Amino acid sequence: xxxxxxxxLQHPSIWQASRxxxxxxxxxxxxxxxxxxxHDGGWPEAATSELxxxxxxxxxxxxxxxxxKQVQKQKSLVAFLAPPHLPYAPALKAAGxxxxxxxxxxxxxxxxxxxxADQILRSGAxxxxxxxxxxTAIGNRDLRMLQQAAHQGDCWHALFRHSREARQASPSxxxxxxxxxxxxxxxxQIHVLKQRGGWGGQNLSLALGDTxxxxxxxxxxxxxxxxxxxPSLRDSAQRSSASIRAIG
Amino acid sequence: xxxxxxxxxxxxxxxxxxxxxxxxxxQAKITTIAIIEKQRIFQVSEHTELxxxxxxxxxxxxxALLPSLSTVEREPKRxxxxxxxxxxxxxxFTPSVSHGGDRNLxxxxxxxxxxxxxxxxxxxxxxxxxxxxxxxxxxxxxHTPAAAELLPYHPSRSAEPQECIQALRAQPLATLTxxxxxxxxxxxxxQRVGIATLGELFDLPKASIAQRFGKDFVLHLQQLCGHSPxxxxxxxxxxxxxxxxxxxxGLSTIDMIRLPLTQLLQELQEFLIxxxxxxxxxxxxxxxxxxxxxxxxxxxxxxxxxxENFFKLSEIKxxxxxxxxxxxxxxxxxxxxxxxxxxxxGLFKELSDNQSQDASLLIDKLTSRLGxxxxxxxxxxxxxxxxxxxxxxxAGSKCREQNSMIEHMNPQHTQIPLWLCEQAQAxxxxxxxLQYQGELDIVSSAxxxxxxxxxxxxxxxxxxxxxxxxxxxxxxxxYINQRWFLQGIYG
Numbered sequence: 001x002x003x004x005x006x007x008x009l010q011h012p013s014i015w016q017a018s019r020x021x022x023x024x025x026x027x028x029x030x031x032x033x034x035x036x037x038x039h040d041g042g043w044p045e046a047a048t049s050e051l052x053x054x055x056x057x058x059x060x061x062x063x064x065x066x067x068x069k070q071v072q073k074q075k076s077l078v079a080f081l082a083p084p085h086l087p088y089a090p091a092l093k094a095a096g097x098x099x100x101x102x103x104x105x106x107x108x109x110x111x112x113x114x115x116x117a118d119q120i121l122r123s124g125a126x127x128x129x130x131x132x133x134x135x136t137a138i139g140n141r142d143l144r145m146l147q148q149a150a151h152q153g154d155c156w157h158a159l160f161r162h163s164r165e166a167r168q169a170s171p172s173x174x175x176x177x178x179x180x181x182x183x184x185x186x187x188x189q190i191h192v193l194k195q196r197g198g199w200g201g202q203n204l205s206l207a208l209g210d211t212x213x214x215x216x217x218x219x220x221x222x223x224x225x226x227x228x229x230x231p232s233l234r235d236s237a238q239r240s241s242a243s244i245r246a247i248g
Numbered sequence: 249x250x251x252x253x254x255x256x257x258x259x260x261x262x263x264x265x266x267x268x269x270x271x272x273x274x275q276a277k278i279t280t281i282a283i284i285e286k287q288r289i290f291q292v293s294e295h296t297e298l299x300x301x302x303x304x305x306x307x308x309x310x311x312a313l314l315p316s317l318s319t320v321e322r323e324p325k326r327x328x329x330x331x332x333x334x335x336x337x338x339x340x341f342t343p344s345v346s347h348g349g350d351r352n353l354x355x356x357x358x359x360x361x362x363x364x365x366x367x368x369x370x371x372x373x374x375x376x377x378x379x380x381x382x383x384x385x386x387x388x389x390x391h392t393p394a395a396a397e398l399l400p401y402h403p404s405r406s407a408e409p410q411e412c413i414q415a416l417r418a419q420p421l422a423t424l425t426x427x428x429x430x431x432x433x434x435x436x437x438x439q440r441v442g443i444a445t446l447g448e449l450f451d452l453p454k455a456s457i458a459q460r461f462g463k464d465f466v467l468h469l470q471q472l473c474g475h476s477p478x479x480x481x482x483x484x485x486x487x488x489x490x491x492x493x494x495x496x497x498g499l500s501t502i503d504m505i506r507l508p509l510t511q512l513l514q515e516l517q518e519f520l521i522x523x524x525x526x527x528x529x530x531x532x533x534x535x536x537x538x539x540x541x542x543x544x545x546x547x548x549x550x551x552x553x554x555x556e557n558f559f560k561l562s563e564i565k566x567x568x569x570x571x572x573x574x575x576x577x578x579x580x581x582x583x584x585x586x587x588x589x590x591x592x593x594g595l596f597k598e599l600s601d602n603q604s605q606d607a608s609l610l611i612d613k614l615t616s617r618l619g620x621x622x623x624x625x626x627x628x629x630x631x632x633x634x635x636x637x638x639x640x641x642x643a644g645s646k647c648r649e650q651n652s653m654i655e656h657m658n659p660q661h662t663q664i665p666l667w668l669c670e671q672a673q674a675x676x677x678x679x680x681x682l683q684y685q686g687e688l689d690i691v692s693s694a695x696x697x698x699x700x701x702x703x704x705x706x707x708x709x710x711x712x713x714x715x716x717x718x719x720x721x722x723x724x725x726x727y728i729n730q731r732w733f734l735q736g737i738y739g
Contacts, residue, residue, distance in 0.1 A: 057719025061666045061739035077607050085667035085737060089626040089638040094664065099626050103643055105614060106622040119613055125606035180718020185691070 015197050024197065027156055030066020033204050034190065038174070039197035043067050047173035048147045048157040052166050052193070056084050058180040059188045059208040061130075062095075064158055068128055069096040071156055075127030079103040079120050082113055082132045110136045114146075121149035121157055128156040135162075144171045166193060181205050253358035253367075253407050254396035256388030257338065257374070258426075259331075259351045264291045266330050267320045269382045270495040270508065270577075276382075279496065280314055285322040318496055327351070329490065330383075336485050337377065340522045341370065344482035346393075349428050354393050354480055371401075381515075390416075393480050394471045398424060398446075413473055417447030429468050434461065446472075488583035489519050489527075498537060498574025502566050505534070505575065509562055512580040513555040520588070526551035529584040530558060536573045544569065546616060549644030550608035551586045557609060564616040611643045620644075632699035633706060634668065634735055663695070663712070665722045665736035672733040675723060682732055688713035688721060697724075704728075710735070 008014065012024060026042030028035055035041050043049050053060050068078055080087060080102060089099035105120070107113045113136050120129050129150075138146075138161065150157040159172070166177055175194040181187035184205060192202040259265070263283040268276045276293070282301065283291040289305045296317065301310050310317055335353055338345045341364070344356040357370060364370035371387070378385055387401035390412045398419065405411055421438055424430040424446075437460075443449050449457070449469065458466045471478040493508045509532075520527055528551040532544040546561050614623050624640040631637050675682050682688040692712035700706045707727040714720050720738035725731070 055717065055719060056667065056739055057715070057721065057737045058717075059720075059738065065666075083667075085739070086670050087626060088634070088664065088666055088668040088736060089628050090634075091664045091666045092626075093628060095666075099628060099638075102625060103611070104624050104626070105618070107618060108622075112618065115617065116614060119610060123606050123610040123613075125610045182718065185714060185718070186720070 013196075027067045027070055029063075030070075031063075031206050034206060037190075037192060037202040037204055039195055043156060043158070044173040044196060045156055046151050046154045047196075048143065048150055048159055048171075049174040049176070050159050050161055050165075050170060050172040051176050051178055052161050052163045053178040054163045056134075058178065059186070060160065060178050062208045063178070063188060063206070064130060065095045065097070067156070067158075068130070071127035072098060072101060075125070076101045077103060077126045078128040078130070079105060079126045080130050080132075081105050081117055081120065082107055082136070083130075084132055084134065114138070114142055117146055117157075118149050120153075121146060121155045122153045124153040124155070126153070126155050128158070130158045130160075132160045134160055140169065140171065147171050147173070170194070175200070251358050251407075252356060252391060253361070254388075254390055254393045255341075255355040255357045255371075255374075256348060256390075256393075256396035257334075257353040257355065257378075258348075258386040258388065258397075259334070259353075259383055260386060260426075261291055261293075261384055262327050262330060262351050263320075263322050264293055265383045266326055267494055267496070268293070270493045280317050281496065282310060282317055282319050283322050284319045290322050320494075320496075326492075329492070332486075333491055334381075334383065335483050336489075336519070337381070339483075339485050341374065344480075345485075346480040346482050348393070348397055348480075350426075352397060354396060356393075356480075356482075367407075392471060392474045393478050394429075394468060395473075398427060398472065409474060416472060417445065417450060419446045420444055421446065421449075429465070434465075437461070485523075487525075487585050488581070489516055489585070490579065490581045491515050492577055492579040494577040495575070498576055499578075500571065500574045502571065505566065505571075505578065506563075508578045509559060509566075510555075512578065513558045513562070516558070516580060516582070517553060517555040520553045520585075523585075524588045525585045526553050526588040527558075527582050527585055529582060530562070531581045532562065533579040533581065534571075534575045535577045535579070537576050538573055540573075542569060542571070542575075547612075547620075547644075548608070549611045549615070550605075551584075551588070552608075553588060557612070561612055561616045564613060568617070608644070615644065632697060634664070635672065638668075663692075665720075666739040667737040669734055669736060672724075672735050675732040675734055677732065682713060682723060684713075684715070684721060684723075684734055686716055688715055688723065690714075690723075691720075712738070 009016065024040050025045040026038070026040040027045055028042040029038070051060060051063075072078060076098065078097075078101065083104060087099075087102065087104060092099040092102060103126070105116050107116050113131075113133065117129065117131050120126050146157060146159070149155075163177060163179075166175075172194075173196050175192070177191040177193055179189045179191075181189045184207070186208065188206045188208055190204050190206060192200045194200045264281070267281060267283060268279075271279060277295055279293070280296045280299065281293050282289050282296060284307055287307045289301060289303055289307065289310055291303060292301045296314070300313050301317070307319070331347065331351065331353070335345050335347065338353055338355055342355050342357050342360045346354045348354045357367075360370065361367055364373065388396040388399055389401040389407055390396040390399045391407055391409045392412075395412055395416060399412065399415055405415060421430060421435055421444060425432065425435070438449070443452075450473070454466050457469070467476060470476040491512050493512060495508075499505050499508070516527065519525075528548050530546040530548075532546070534542040534544070536542070544562070544565050546558070546565060548557075548561070611623070620642055623643040625643055625645075626638045627641045628638055629636065673684075675684055675688075677683065682690070690711045691714045694709040694711055697706065697708045697710065705728065708724040709727075710722060710724045712720055713723045721734055722736035722738065723732055723734050726733055
């Protein structure tokens with residue numbers, strides 16, 4: 001009896017609060033503080049990570065770039081499923097990705113979305129799938145299917161969903177809630193809703209784009225302006241001409 | 249020296265076999281079917297023949313004898329296509345395949361005996377293959393092509409010239425009616441002279457035969473024995489594959505179509521493997537009773553051979569069409585064939601790398617379901633304006649590595665956004681603030697683009713703008729239009 005119980009406890013998906021965690025395969029996120037907050041030390045490999053946010057533009061994709069770069073080193077193809085906008089290839093390239101190995105798939109309906117996600121994950125051809133299901137209703141069963149598909153195809157799946165889904169239970173291996181940090185411009189506030197191998201509930205604020213952040217911190221007055229006055233924004237136009245005078 | 253040995257395949261019931269191919273063997277036995285030509289019966293199945301129907305009978309008397317008879321109009325074009333298909337199929341046994349007379353295929357198999365381990369094994373393969381395809385045939389075997397057309401195969405007789413000539417001599421002329429060189433007219437003349445067998449004809453002096461029956465006839469007799477050369481131009485197989493199945497009762501559901509699809513795709517795979525070819529594009533044609541056809545094209549990102557892949561893709565495509573009327577025949581056609589490259593296989597399954605194979609299958613599947621325009625990759629172009637810096641390319645296209653200049657031109661590269669608006673959106677101004685789902689604050693210095701003076705000059709100042717809820721946008725002021733636009737989003 002004791003022996004079989006011990007054997008059972010050796011299983012990596014059984015976690016005992018009293019024991020230290022067993023490391024699973026993970027992809028480093030590229031952000032030290034986020035790695036430290038996750039029990040596995042990164043994005044769980046071959047599993048679904050849910051990212052809940054309300055809108056695009058807060059740096060949600062920048063959060064994934066280091067991991068995608070890592071993934072492309074092993075299996076070159078990554079897929080974007082139903083992205084909300086057109087990906088900008090020069091920016092992907094600047095981030096170290098090979099834009100020619102980024103497959104963009106635009107399904108029409110929720111059924112097609114699910115079918116594509118399942119096929120891409122299961123195929124084993126892609127190292128990573130980033131999918132946007134902000135408008136799509138994804139049920140618990142569908143999530144379970146995607147989770148299994150990711151496991152079978154050994155594919156990292158990052159799934160964006162709307163923050164209102166935070167209350168819904170989900171079988172995903174990791175769930176993060178992303179909000180823009182109101183106090184520090186250019187920072188991303190992350191709240192870990194659920195993670196494997198231990199308690200969730202961690203909160204952290206990540207600085208994503210240094211340059212963006214720098215710009216946000218500066219006021220217009222301090223910047224060198226090499227322009228003719230901006231005609232439509234009268235306010236800033238005055239400021240600009242003021243700063244031009246100051247420089248001159 | 250390899251002795252020449254000619255095999256003749258005659259397809260006496262070709263039209264009937266074509267019509268029956270869609271039936272299972274059990275069905276084919278009990279279905280009463282007749283091929284008709286000009287209101288007369290041209291061919292009938294064996295089962296129907298037992299019921300008293302014969303070729304040449306008028307259609308009305310046939311109906312009277314057997315009201316449940318199903319009839320199919322004879323289509324010579326269809327037969328021609330089938331003969332081409334069979335010639336292509338026979339190419340697996342020998343490189344010299346030639347069309348004999350009406351519905352005959354001549355194969356020179358003397359050089360292939362060693363490869364196929366003897367004549368018997370080869371004939372067995374021919375028999376198995378034709379049975380699977382659903383064609384009945386008659387065999388002829390001799391040392392010359394002309395004799396092969398006349399002499400039926402007999403296991404006890406070898407193909408040595410003496411034995412063949414011996415057998416030819418014993419051949420009664422009355423049995424040769426199907427051969428065009430021994431027409432009924434000629435036979436009557438020969439009978440009048442008192443000649444009943446080929447042997448008697450051989451014994452007559454050649455000059456007198458030529459005088460009575462023409463020089464060509466003498467030449468044919470000499471070719472029969474191998475005394476004068478008989479050149480048969482061998483067919484060069486066309487680099488294409490076409491096969492079809494016909495159904496007496498139409499196929500009305502997608503499920504019913506699955507079986508013929510499998511059958512035809514397996515034929516295709518066999519063809520591809522034999523020729524060491526790979527196929528890059530398939531075309532299905534479904535002919536309805538209304539003479540209209542539904543066409544289904546399947547493009548593959550990488551030429552391949554496996555019928556399972558073809559079938560999966562065909563199934564995905566089939567799910568999208570609706571069959572308005574029943575399908576009478578299914579045709580598979582492809583001419584995009586290329587030399588097959590054999591893949592490197594890893595010695596150990598765990599280490600084998602079949603990523604590119606998986607990727608092309610995935611892309612094919614997605615393309616067949618979504619259509620090519622909703623699946624793309626992005627290629628960078630050297631341009632100044634952001635919206636021109638990338639182009640969509642089909643997902644299956646080969647990526648060519650390109651060393652872009654853009655990086656060198658843009659030192660502050662982290663400043664460009666990850667998302668681009670499909671088309672720059674005009675922004676409005678309210679209270680001197682830019683409006684996009686709320687107010688925007690400009691938080692960066694300007695970056696000027698001044699380009700395309702050779703076309704329509706574009707003069708823009710780019711800024712990073714911040715929304716109250718924390719999102720960052722890439723906006724620009726267009727000097728030509730004197731307006732603000734949204735170009736991208738910092739995702």
